[in-house]
Amino acid sequence: MALSDHLRELRARIIRSVAVLVVAFCVALFFYDQLLELVMRPYNHAQESLGDKVDTTAYIKGATGPLLLQMKLCGVAAVVASSPYWLFQIWGFVMPGLHPHEKKWTRIFISIAGPLFLIGVATGYYVLPKGLDVLIGFTPANLKSLVEFGEYFSFFTRMLLVFGIAFEIPLFVILLNLAGVLPGRALAKYRPWIILGTMVFAAVATPSTDPFSMLMLAIPMLILFGVAEVIARAVDRARGRRRESTQQWGDDELSPL
Template sequence: MALSDHLRELRGRVLKSVTVILVVLIASLFFFDQVFELVLRPYEAAVEQLPDDVASQATVAGAGGPLMLYLKLCGLVSVVLTSPYWLYQIWAFILPGLHDNERRWTRVFAAIAGPLFLAGVTLGYYTLPKGLELLIGLTPGSLVNLVEFGDYLTFLIRTLLVFGIAFEIPVFVVLLNLAGVLRGESLGTHRPWVVIGTFVFAAIATPSTDPFTMLFLAIPMVALFGISEVIARFLDRRRDARSGLTGLSDDEISAL
């Protein structure tokens, strides 16, 4: 297609996605109480575990704060619930430009990437109370920690995104292997540095500064990296067997 046709198709798919997101946003306003309870639950669980001399209270700032609270929460819910639809629109826009083998692999990784992202988000949600407990617990006993809900929501979203995106790293490792950029043997050689880098990344990426949240992120990442290394080595052996290069050294002179 011509460039103008591609732009018109892109505009149509964006408009469809935005329309569906807005419809779900309006519908989610009727379930605001349930959504609010779900989002506030990690904070309430953290407050219950605080020492007796530490007090904390969630607040909303400004006259327009409650309205923004409704829009932010329902907007977040609509984006999450409609993600299969707008991800499909992105896929449908890119699909015509792919070869048959590329379509096959992208379908496989699309099926794997979604559950991995959701697993990371779920793990981040259940580890969030411990991080909040340690952070709020630093408040001196003579003060009251006022948690502005907008800041808390930003903190929650950032934590969930970090966990979700971190769980996608093994997918990109296997993709690099399929592209011939990264071999499984190379991953095994640099495994100690990868493990150290994973823990450093987890320490920097997690919004809270406690070691527990870091470990909850780093340990599954190391396990997923080990799985991706096994898959990469299997793909390398399969690729070498097909090309007849099994057992040859990288420095060995080719017969050609």
């Protein structure tokens, strides 16, 4: 197509995505109480775990705080809920420019990346109460902990996003191996450094500073790295067999067939 046709197609896909996003936002407004309960559940669990040790209360700042809270919470929920549609629109715009083998690998990547991201988000949601328990637990005995909801919600989304993205890193390692950039033997050679780097990444990436959150991020990542190394070595062996079966002929030599 001409450039103008591509731009018109892009405009149409953006308009459709925005329309679905607006509809999802309006639907989220009706489930605001359930969404708020879902977001506050980790804090409530941490509050129950602390008991009488720390007096902690969540609050909303400012006269416009409640309205902004509702808009922000429903907006994030709408983006997440409508993500399959607008991601499909992106895929539909890019797909015609891909070769058949590129389409195949992209479908495999999407089918694996989605569940991995969701598993990471679920792990972060499970870890979050422990992290809040440790962080709020530093409050001195004679002081009260006031948790501003805007900061808590940013912490909440950042924590889940970090866990979701971290679970995708081993998948990118496999893709680099399939592209011939990262051989499996290199993963084995630098395995101690990978373990150390994963621990450092988990300690820096997790918004909370407790060791439990760090380990809950690092251990699954190390397991996924182990799986990635096994797959990379299998791919390298398969490539080696194919190479050995054809290396008896030179690149410029005419085969007997």
